[in-house]
Amino acid sequence: MDNRAASRAPVITGLVFLLIGLVLAGGGLWLASLGGSWFYLLAGLGFITTAALLWMRRPAALLVYAALLLATLAWSLWEAGLDWWPLATRLGLLFLLAIWLLLPWVRRGLVARHSEGTKAAASPPRARKGWIPLAAVTALVLLASVVSWTRDAHRIDGRLPAPTAAAPPPAAGDVPPGEWHAYGRTGYGQRYSPLRQITPANLDQLEVAWTYRTGDVRGRPGDPEETTFEVTPLKIDNRLFLCTPHQSVIAVDATTGEEVWRLDPRIQEDLALQHLTCRGLSWYPGTPAREERDTSEAVAANTDTRASESADATTAGPGPDAPAPAAGTARADATTPALDARTPSGAPVAAAGLPTGSCTARLFMPTADGRLIAINPNDGRVCEDFGNGTGQVDLWRNMPEVNPGSYYSTSPPVVAGGLVIIGGTVLDNVSTTEPSGVIRAFDARTGELVWNWDPGDPEDTLPIAPGETYSISTPNSWSISSVDEALGLVYIPMGNQPPDQWGGNRDPEGARYSSSVVALDIATGQLRWVFQTVHHDLWDYDVPAQPSLIDLDIGGETVPALVQPTKQGEIFVLDRRTGEPVLPVEEVPVPQGAAAGDHTAPTQPVSALSFGPPDLTGADMWGATLIDQMFCRIQLHKLRYEGRYTPPSEQGSLIHPGNFGVFNWGGVAVDPVRQVAFATPAYLAFTSKLIPREDDETLYVQTGDAPPHSPLPDLNENFGAPFAVQMGPFLSPLALPCHEPPWGYVAVADLTTGEVVWQHRNGTVRDLAPIPLPFRMGVPGIGGPMMTAGGVAFYSGAMDYYIRGYDVATGEELWQDRLPAGGQATPMTYQGADGRQYLLVIAGGHGSTGTKTGDYVIAYALPGDARP
Template structure:
């Protein structure tokens, strides 16, 4: 009898633990699912045995329909990038105007919408990539940035918390002579500190790539809105790193900001910053040196804003090779040893793996000689850091072996096009168009859209396997003497087809224990039905849309992106949304959403049912939320 009681008690404890675990995983509480941005959920109601029953449960506009009814002339962007949060049976989102909305996660109906602040019309703006949630119960708060302001809202009612800042908001402008360029990064709250990115810009500065104000990172008290600390992303006088901005160019160095999102380790109390290129993105004559902390992963103590460690992934950036997404944090085995890992994917196609407590590389990183610049006055870095492992998840550099070869004629035309440009290994610098060599600039791969971009990758903390969506898109980097340096341009190939071999969009699975690639598959059909290709019976070619991953216990979910996104090349995007087998990359389920995915997918449980939700939109398709569940 005693044994039965003990067994019963053990069973009860196990059931309680299982229930608690299930409840803990029922929500999607952060931009990337968890504060470590793994984009992973252990929910498994949708599994191999049930996925055939996965259907669209509801669709809803990405803004409260009342807004459009009240403002019929309102023009909204269909490039909707928000990843909603679902916590405590409520869905919270940033709508197409950047206002916070609360919705019913079972049908998408609006529960409340953020009201206009007194004196503000609030009829202009764009969705943030995410908002943040802090606190529980009646004390739960929503943190958002919209326009020039940081807001704190009551999560139950949407009302501003009036003892935060000035009656519920904090003005983020450095002074009245600046504007605040938010570009929609997701804020994060760690240990009662709100951390935000973005960039103040001086009034009258038309080009944010020119020297302006740096994208300093700031920490605010979540209770009061008081500014607690500022981290200078371009070092100030007397701070370490100014020597990397030669000729005192740190005095005018700009940008170097976080424009996507943050991740954090709440136990360590560290927040991780994926920082961008400096200004100008493609021209470094005015900023000689390595230019810290551009293109760097920086770990800060969230209480003090002090740097704990950093690593610069590109020195003296000339390609706009920003760190486009926060590192994924998990305790995983690397070379057989359990490590506190920070895994950073990049536009260049490299994966950098670090110990997130110390910054020590988990695989060797070698400073490697790279090509010099031929541009007058330009001093390209003589070396760049190259990880020994994992191997790149994308192709790098331009040569004949990379070029499209569906037919000999197409390949020959691609060779002719390529030879009009300077080309070579990755990190071949931009060059002068119309210079003595007669070239039209530098053709480089990956281009500034990646490789990986802000949609990031996903990490399974149970297996240590990384899943990276990426694109193969060459671009042109160039300057000439008659006008200022220009942004790089997408490079079309023969007959308007892509320049390089497929896949143009791919998914790569990487075992982080060994650093080895497990599989690679194309994402979508790509242009195989193009008139020049349709009779060649080609396999799926992949497409170069910006697609964000969602990882569950059973599947990798991924859409195809859409042409409505920023700087998307031809033949990109598609309406399909798929579930891939995590072990093989095989498609096990797919559906047509009627538009391409523009936002990261999420998953959550509501009233006993698991949902997968994603934002979609198109050039001629209004932005929507689409939720799927089992029939």
């Protein structure tokens, strides 16, 4: 670069420094006026001073900037310590500018007026006095960065001891080791397999055995944003059974991946859906004589208003592996009764237009239009001997506020004691007049209603009389339940009473069951106990995950326990006989001051086993640069924030963790031998702002134009309440999370003590950043983990597209494979007809997280020579 260009470099550089300085000084003054850090204002003045000296081409510019860089380093270490990512946002921009200032042509420009017309070979001593200190401070910043690369301030290292038992204790239902009969493998919801062919020693040799594509992806007209492929398939004999986002049910050969049959239940169009997904199916193997007697007695005991109806459920029939006719043709002896084409709510009648036949074993499929369909696992036909010949139960029956799409079940029901027990989701924040959150039990053979537990009328579980309706807008159960048939109890995770962020008009009876776990008697539906995880929930902290049942050795005594993960990060460990805590639970004071007409609970429960995040401070704010980090600090001070459980407000409140949840529907996996939980905690803060409503018609939040074909609901308007609500993730101006990473971990916790044995950040930003850089920052995820007796755990839910395998003892990631789409589902494992253990992964993406959509079902296995 010649001297003329060199003389221009300080002027151009000075302009850049001035712009940065003005932004930092202006924003820093704003932040300081809000009670935040003064550093940004002082740093802005330092940039402005450096800019002025650069324009004057004074070597002192380097000295001033060296002092600014040194002060920034000291401030960064004081706030963040030797933690790489927080240091990078504070120092990265300043470090790069220091490198620029040290380049020869910039330094020559600073002394150009002393050497014009000469060919000086070196800068005068006065210039060296500037760049040597700057070079030294720059080297010091580099050294601190290198040191921070070698340590992980958020890592907990530990090691589990070797298991003391050779095999796990018996689980619910005596499921064969190589099969997977329910969403969590058994009714216990452990997501644990006794298979041990895949181990830490051979895990890295897993390879794709087969891939099946369903052909069902999101993006059809009328799809809600949250159209997701979240299924965990069942494995019975040598077949896999799964459902797709648009509700098709498919049987696949478990060893080869070849499709056996497919059924499209043709769900009702133009539904006001908030979610469109199917997390799984339920399986009923058929009724032994004892169960038939027990079910008949329960039906007789629970009603005196309906006529006794029975079906011969002991008739022999083909098992799931019998030869199957083509799914699109009806058997010669199948009959289709004369039925109306639609239910009263407008949904199709399954038996009126689909292949039908008699069934012994059956699959249960909940649909987005509010039906529960019974399907023959052998051939994919609708069971004509279910639902009085309709092949289904209409879940809209006796419902208040019938609005197709506002009530349906996204999760598989529980099958126990000859009953199929089902809840459903309601729209979260549309209005105060939504359908009921009633839990119902139907005879698994006939579809006859046996009992109903209505949170608004919890004492009367007798089947509701014709013409009556359940209580309006009660807490609902949208997630997966668990069952202990030996105790005769079904465990229901409950959601909140709508709307979520304002509870001034909630009825006291229903409020008792909001955001709780309830234990109901399988035979009668009577309440046995309730444990509330959040009091007067104003944060959408509904209980999102299936309870996991496990027997724990506590003080030399075997305690039948229930493990309940929650959105706020608590893992409650309860005695599943009584609901009393096994690990201590403390009621702690929380922020007060709800919106007008509402109130807050004075305390909230905190478990001894908690992944709840610490309160955020200004030092926790983050961004790509010092500038957007400053704006995150400004936002933090503008919002109301007093720690966890800060109430929503008209000012706007920071909610951490947000309603995405530390844990969501994926839950945890538990090992009944080691008595530990494998967890995948995630951390994303959200904002919540209440918008006063003046009437019940105006749209205050959903002001954009909806597509002309879309009947989708006006979410967050809260018609009937005094406030609508604006919610969203707490992001920087560059759309990055405003609080520093890690945002996602994998961890193992001892369920007998509450100790977190190890915890490691998990996942990269490869599929989140504009440039696909595989930085292992620890990213959030949705979907659950799975564990095996072989000592390995699997998880695919992180927001980068990988399935990963871990050593359960240490947390070391031993294997990963790139997925063709987001893996936001819970993997499972089984044994094929060839004797190999298969790992099954769903790669379909998730609408709310924006991960890549897909329709992939991928099976992994060890090559023949790698099996132990």
